[in-house]
Amino acid sequence: MSEKKLDLGSWVNDVVQHLLDNYSGGFDSIGGVVSGFSEGIESVLMLPPAWLLIAIFVGLGLWRIGARFAAFTAVSFILIVLTGFWEQTVVTLGLTFSATLISLALGIPLGIWAATSERVTTIIRPILDFMQTMPAFVYLIPAAMLFGLGRVPGIIATVIFAMPPAVRLTNLGIRQVNKEIIEAGQSFGCNSRQLLFKVQLPNAMPSIMAGVNQTIMMALSMVIIASMVGAGGLGNDVLASIQRLDIGLGFESGMAVVLLAIILDRITESFGTKQTEKRNSLISWVSAKLQRE
Amino acid sequence: MQSGKIVVENLYKVFGAQPQEAIDLLKQGWSKDKILAEKGAVIGVSDVSFSVEEGEIFVLMGLSGSGKSTLIRLINRLVEPSAGNVYIDGQNVAKLPKKQLIDLRRRDMSMVFQSFALMPSRTVLDNAAFGLEVAGKSRKEREKRAMEVLTQVGLDTFAHKFPHELSGGMQQRVGLARALAVDPSMIIMDEAFSALDPLKRREMQDVLLELQKTHRRTIIFVSHDIEEAMRIGTRIGIMEGGKLIQVGTPQELVDNPANDYVRNFFDTVDTNRYLTAGQLKADSVPLFVHNGKAPDAHTVSQALQALDKHYAFIVDENHRFYGSISLEKIALLVEGGQTRGLDHAVLKQINPVPEDMPLDQVIGRLVDNEGPIPVVDGKGIYCGAISKGRLLTRMQGE
Structure with a gap:
């Protein structure tokens, strides 16, 4: 490394140290909330036996996409169970869901x-x-320093990484709503709250759902990396395979990640694009709820 | 203040940082282009005043960029006016507080859009009920009313479809139903039928005219289609460069265009189609009065020969049309030695036409009759005649 003229890095260190010295109580309480939330989600996912959780995913695939995708889902999960990665997969799923929900709630x-x-x-x-x-x-370094090792810094780092698409695509979706549709809302006397819930959000829904889909995918990729700070799940196996140069373990755990990614991607994507074909879709349901308020 | 359902007074819209400055410059006589070049302000609407009467269809016409779409949005304040007043039923909308503006929009005005602007995730029924939903009506109440208006526009069987399952014309019927559902006294229609093909456009115009027959609403209709404007407009306002240049009935604009811009609009139109019997009539047929007894045959015969006319009309003492008589009939009468009265020769089966009868029907009547046809006013008083020669001269342009 050549000689440094400007030491930005040491400033960042100072800031993190300052936060740690003065606000550790605040970070502890945030950490407590995140930890409780994600443990709650994980225990809900752990509650049903493997076959029931698999059946739920297969059912979703059948409803949203079709018989072929449902079969693919079934085969994938059975493969994961047979290779012995089921438990880690559920942990990863729990981490992904927790991080996604927090990202969406903020984003x-x-x-x-x-x-x-x-x-x-x-x-x-x-x-x-x-x-x-x-x-x-x-992100993992300051996250680990501020929140300690374990699932909490993993989820916090994942939220930071996965939130941008939710923000961007919500913003974009709302801005792209046809100008005359907005005017229609206004000309019939919507106040700003009605305009948001009855006009802008329902019409931005396809774009927002695309954001949800991307957030889930980015969260999944990040929770694997987050195993470096001890977040757990499939990432642990991936990390172990690298450390031990175990190609077989790397392949098996990597494949579980890929299959999980494909299943999550296709199912969430279907909620964004098939809005017009399937009336009983989540979007209609969500907008109906929003409109009823 | 002028009277009328909607009164617009010295209305301005300037898009730019300093609207007041631009308005002052306009008043000093600066041109729109100069203000844009030197001050960077775009003049959308410039000093427009007009009024719309209760129950009329007022059509705003102009090329794109002439400010007609901005002008109507100033009326329901989708666009904030820079200066001026808009009175609706005497209430100044331009100065209305936000809450009352929302109330007014919910209660008494609605809008139909060029792109239909339906909500894709709502059914036809929910789209039609949108205004009522916003106004806080119960589900039962708004669906009942929405169904009523859908029936009026002929879409009741499509209530549970989604907009994308409907053709363009049908989608705009939904747009119209949505506007009617709140039962407003005024509707703003922004190029409402412009996105439709000509046949569908005509069909929608008929739907609108039909609806106006049963329940007259005040309608401001923006269009760039002169045929449409002449067909549905009670009066037409022509806009150019943000200014309202001329307002008048279709016929007034055809007869006395204010400038070439207005005249150009009518160039492509066969304006003769809009002529009425009242405009075609002339004093070309000699008139005799039947005051209890018919005029003398000799007098009539000599008068007609002197004037070189073949036909005469006879009216009663109240100037109502009584009958027509031809020179040949009189000649037959005289040859037969009957010279006293003309009663036997008077043709009474000829029906007078009202002044507002359009040209195509007048032609039909002329074809059915040998001679000229009489024209009467709203009270049945004779006011002129149309002969075949007269019609051709008038159509050729006197």
Whole structure:
């Protein structure tokens, strides 16, 4: 490394140290909430026997996509069970869901806010770029320092990495709603709350669902990496295979990740695109709920 | 203040940082282009005043960019006016607080859009019920009303379909139903039928005219199609460069266009089609009065020969049309030695036509009759005649 003229890194160290010295109580309570939430989700997923959870996914595949995809789902999960990765897969699924739900809970409102204000968009955009392009491992260091090792820093780092698409696509979706549809809402006397819930959100739904899909996929890839700070799940096996140069273990655990990714991707994608064909879809259901309020 | 359902007074819309400055410059006589070049402000609507009467269809016409779409959005304040007033039933919408504006939109005005602007995730029924839902009506109440209006536009059997399952014309019927559902006294229609093919457009115009027959609403209709404007418009306002250049009935605009821009609109139109019997009539047929007894045959005969006419009309003492008589009939009468009265020779089966009868029907009547046909006003008083020669001269352009 050549000689440093400007030591940005040491400033960042100082900031993290400062946070650690002065606000550790705050981080502890955040950590407690995240930990409780994700443990709750994991225990719900652990509750049913393997066959029931598999049946639920197969059922979703059959309803949303079709018989062939349902068969693929069944075969994939059976393969995972047979290779002995079922438990880790469920842990990974739990981590992914926790991180996704937190990302959406933060990201969608932020996206809505950004859609209403040019200034918010201008401020948020570089931050989102930073969050998305910074090598994912880098978050793990401060996360581990602030929250200790384990699932919490893993989920926090995953949320940072996976939230941007939810913000971006919510913002984009709302901004792209046809101008005359917005005018229709206004001309019939919508107030701003009605305009958001009856016009903007339902019409932005395909884009928001695409954001949800991307958030899930990014969360899945990040929770694997998060095993480096001890988040657990399939990532542990991937990490172990690297450390031991065990190609066989690497293949088996990697394949479980890939299969899980495909299944999650196709199912969540179907909620975004098949809106018009399937009336009883989640979107109609969600918009119906929103509209009823 | 003028009277009328909608009164627009010195309305301006400037898109730019300093609207007031731009308006002041406009008043000093700066041109729109100069203001854009030097101040960077776009003049959308410039000093427009007009009024729309209760129950009329007022058509705003102009080329794209003439400010007609902006103008109608200033009326329901989808666009904030920069200066000026818009009175609806005497209430100044331009100065209305937000809450009352929302109330007014929910209660008494609605809008139909060029792109239909239906919500794709809602059924036809839920789309039609949208305004009522926003206004907080119960599900039962709004669905009942939505079904009523869907029936009016002929879509009741499609209530549970989604918009994308419908053709363009049908989608705009839903747009119309949505606008009617709140039972507004005024509807703003922005190029509502422009996206439809000509046949469908005509069909929708008929639907609109039919609806107006049963329940007259005040309608402001933006169009760039002159045929459409002449067909449905009670009056037409022509816009150019943000200004309202001329307002008048279709016939007034055809007869006295304010400038070449207005005249150009009518160039492509066969304006003769819009002529009425009242405009075609002339004083070309000699008139005799039947006051209890018919005029004398000799007098009539001599008068006709002197005037070189073949036909005469006879009216009663109240100037109502009584009958027509031809020179040949009189000649036969005289040859037969009967010179007293003309009663036997008077043709009474000829029916007078009302002044507002359109050209195509007048032609039909002329074809059925040998001679000229009489025209009467709304009270049945004779007011002129149309002969075949007269019609051809008038159509050729006097």
